[in-house]
Amino acid sequence: MEENTPKIETDASDFPDVKTESGDFILELLIGIAEKDNAIPITLNVGGLIVSGFLISQAAYFKEFMYGAMYRQYQKGIEEVPALAESKEAESSLRQFIHLRNAKIFYPGQKPIPGEGDGFLWRGRIAAVDGYSYERLDVRTE
Secondary structure, three states: OOOOOOOOOOOHHHOOOOEEOOOOHHHHHHHHHHOOOOOEEEEEEEOOEEEEEEEEOHHHHHHHHHHOOOHHHHHHHHHHOHHHHHOOOOOOOEEOEEEEEEEEEEOOOOOOEOOOOOOEEEEEEHHHEEEEEOOOOOOOOO
């Protein structure tokens, strides 16, 4: 280690205990921070596409998903089967999905999808993430 490089003191309690199927410590750390109800700007490379938005918790994703487009169907299901109100996705010590809010998909040479508005909720397999950046892409119109 060089003399000018500061030594960073940490211990295991500084980092959330989130395990993913990626095995990527930094991605696990970012997901753990998001699971504490923090939205984190992120850009993912997934199968040659760029997906950019705000990393959010699984709970926030399901809440927004259920109270957005699926709200009426969810309410009808709750009326018919009250136990649905208490059901959750199976808890696992191994996270398999990553969740974004205000996501946009970027493909080289094309306008982002969606081209207008803030974006949409997006869910993808963590194992499909080829790379990421701790920033959110946006398109500037001049």
